Amino acid sequence: MAIAIIIQEPKLRDKWLENFRSLAPDLDFRVWPDLGQLSDITFAITWRPPHNVFENLPNLKAIHSIGAGVNYIFETPNLPHVAILKVVDERLTHDMAQYVSHAVLNHFLKISRYQKAQLKSQWSPSRPLPQETQIGILGLGEIGAHTAQTLRKLHFNVCGYSQSPKPHLDFQTYHGKENFDLFLHQTDILVCLLPLTAQTENILNYDLFYKLRKNAYIINVGRGKHLVENDLIRAIDEQQLSGASLDVFKTEPLPSEHPFWKHEQIHITPHIASQTIPARVCKLILDNYQRQLQDLPYLNQVNQSKGY
Template sequence: MSFLIISTARDPQVWIDALKQQQPDLEIEAYPEVKHPEKVEFVLTWKHPHGAFSQFPNLKVIASMGAGIDHIINDPDIPEGVQITRVIDEQLTEDMAVFVLSLCLEHLRNLSFHHCNRNWEPLPYKRPEDLQVGIMGLGVLGVAAAEKLIRNKFNVNGWRKTRKDILGVNTYYGEDQLEDFLKNSDILVCLLPLTSETENILNRELFQKLPKDAYLINVARGNHLVEEDLLEMIDNGHLSGAGLDVFRQEPLPKDHAFWKHEKIKITPHIASVTNPETVVPQLLDNFRKMKNESPLNNLVSREKEY
């Protein structure tokens, strides 16, 4: 019985060190150096090569290194019966909430405008209580962002697929209430999971339902956004701009139109970054639960895709 790490985007040694520090006798391997594929039962992964899991006939659990699991679900060759888990971590959640608050404040106060444009003339600004922030996606990260914004005097609306009451948040749910939610969103924050239903949801049709001069913040996944539609809606004056932390292609190509657009703020997928030391305890706990055939924590529904 072994613990395998498959990661093309993150250094596996950092994870090996953190795991060994907390469980020195743990048998760990890093893909593709696998001596006994038949012994592999638990895989920790981030952006694995599609089809890699099929090499392990006794695989029981696939654990994501982060909160996102679309990189796993998108693999059509995931063996049936294998359980998938994701990370829910207080530090990761707090980092996301602070980042969303930061982008909202940056937009409100035009913090980068004067330096980027070499312009000394003051701009008028708004206060948090002057605007409605709409959060698409009220899972763990969305709720944390909403609570952080409320504590900083923002008015917060939220939208999700099914009903969920959250203290201080005016909640909307389902397709029937989406348009009402959008028309009350001066700043739209996307924190939706990426699924077959939510892919390309940030498109021209949706943007047209936002108030004029609305601002987009996408900290979910790049594939939520139709990039050409965003550029069009900013250039025609309907949207005032966007703060983007995630992209369809990462790193964002140097010749991409977003880099050249003065109304688009770019960050390199840094809203919340997993810290192996804080996440390893829950991974080891699930590893033990798997061995004992106990229910796992933070399970993902394949049907819901999150």
């Protein structure tokens, strides 16, 4: 049995291979495109694979993403019916909560305004109360729930929305299509932490923006395809939204001519909210491979009917 590493970008591929081999030098790693005897491969480790690569692996049992996202795997044509696995790492969860907290506080405390005032030698203090701001977390998986609890510790009012009920959470949550608008209507700062599926693509659109409170703020750390980019600019220009913080984009790197770069009310970062660290994550992935060898249930298996 062999493990295929299917990552197209050479530097990224070499970095991951080095970490895997340092942890498990005796395992048979095959590196795309030189996979050798295809029938040997039972486990694939991947990031943004080429089209149709999996259909030629007759004994493949599982495909493991090197990140938390798996939407790119489902976009692969002729995907075989095998287990799809994702990374769930406590560090990624904490990193995301830290990033979102910073984005919330930067907007809430008007830090950008004070930076501009400093350049003009202007002294104009103003300090709002966090209890007067309602933050809505769109997506209450492990990362969303942890982010919500982190913001609550900063004394913000927080509510959340998910597809299914979350009775174990000790703050206000909403679920189901019938409650979506109710969730939006009370939100001042909307944080998108959804997985990308056919149902969530383009969910951050013009209609949604006008269901939020006036001067609402958008933080998107989910996926770039969640956002209709022109709708965001339009809603800001119409003063329905006060601005946005974006860490993910439909095209990455963000093209140099993109209007987001120079928009004063849109803050962008280059997809750094939470980043996978190979030395840590490789062990998690190899643990799942060992579970395959021992015929044990995989950890962090994706529900393919939901897409996450």
